[in-house]
Amino acid sequence: MTLTRRDVENIAHLARLEITEAEMPVYVKSLSSILAFVEQLSGAPTADVAPMAHPLEGQVQPLREDRVTESDRRAAYQANAPAVEAGLYLVPKVIE
């Protein structure tokens, strides 16, 4: 699998990553080589094999009651935010 520059631009957009001009050729090359490397999986005999998403078989997702268990720590959490005002997170204007 060889990716083109256009492919990498598309992936970077999907992942919301800005890739600089200098980085671009490095990623075209290394992502292509990683995809070529994982290509060897295609030969593995998996016709009747179920996909494995979780390493512990038979473990069921536990459920809990839907009730509030945590206290309000908004101020402590927002201390890490780049921009807040009146308890709200600030982002550039989305709707004109």
Place this chain on the structure above:
Amino acid sequence: MSLHAATAAELARGLRAKRYSAVEVAGHFLARIERANPALNAFVTVTRERALADAKRADERLARGEGGPLTGVPVAHKDIFCTTGILTSCGSRMLSNFVSPYDATVVERLDAAGMVLLGKTNMDEFAMGSSNETSFYGPVKNPWDERKVPGGSSGGSAAAVAARIAPVATGTDTGGSIRQPGALTGLTGFKPTYGRVSRYGMIAFASSLDQAGVLAQSAEDAALVLSAMAGHDPRDSTSVDAPVPDYAAALDKPVKGLKIGIIREFFGEGLDAATGDAVRAAIEHFRKEGARVKEVSLPALPLSVPTYYVVAPAECSSNLSRFDGVRFGHRCKDPKDLTDLYKRTRGEGFGAEVKRRIMTGTYVLSAGYYDAYYLKAQKVRSLINADFKRAFGEVDVLMGPTAPTPAFDIGAKTDDPILMYLNDIYTIGANLAGLPAVSVPCGLVGGLPVGLQVIGPHFAEERLLAAAHAWQRATDWHRRMPAAYA
């Protein structure tokens, strides 16, 4: 014996016998960190005042006769574990301003055990790396030879314990990130069964693979710390609700009659000859002690690395989408709109390897490629898991090398991601199947440590610790220290 030459278990015994105080022990290690860290770069943050306050409280507990098996023993946490009021960087520019508002469960539990926090250790960025060269805070040096890497991603924890500037440290292991640095620095690196230790507050990389563990000087130390940190946590829905045994009590179980399987696929091309010889000699020792040794084949295991490099990036691309420059972490300057904010924040905040993995994951999950890559890899993961299950129908534990070579030169593999990924060729299988595994030092090759890996079935932690302890009672590789830090 000087304080830093003592294991965590020995320090704990000395503290309870009042041979020294926890404040003295903390002071000794803080002074060693101050001297050694500029060269090693093992710590991102040293928590001097916190350490001294913790130690004072530990001394009070010990004076009341309330000390437990780890009270007053210093510990360093990998900087992937959230620590209240302390920088938690995950080795990334993205979190280089993140002061956690809460503690990880692992941190909370070791704190409750009376351990003394020395600081936060350097690591590959978001735990993505095998050499500790992808950290925003720069590479960590291997105390055995400062031109060499310490392994990764828990490289700072490994270097700190190997240089005895911390008696024990926490780590995380997604594809070998405890065991491989353990092997490369002469330590006992223990990765428990998936779900055995809570992942709450441990910054997520690949959620179906991540597991917390220990970088220790001995199996005994690993057992003590694991007993304190393991157990069910309602805040992590994948943590297993099963009682935690007293791991230290299991150490003395004899290896006579233990059925050992040597993994044939781990001794092929790519394994350094002298490393292979050291590992084979260790297994021969077990045979002489009465273990039954046979060769077993796990034919799908050679597909571990390509499987991992689909599954782990896929999960990472999802987990790392939370870093968006809105609620915490780095934010770019003067974004012109929301998309620009996301893209430049993430482009600037993440390093090269993290971006590479996010893009790999994005690609393998994208429309039109999902079946060919992600679903296929999950099916091959089933094949690998089935191989392990079959093997554990015949033997009690599996053995082989931890890493294909001793520590390599800093910079040697940074330009070739595939070459770097192949460092984890022997460790990734245990993560894909969720198995517990340990690396124990089994020799020196060209003056550098190499490790024997022991893999067990789910929840066979006690069996692994007993095997590791038996080996360490008969040998002294785990007591060797790099000469410059003795």
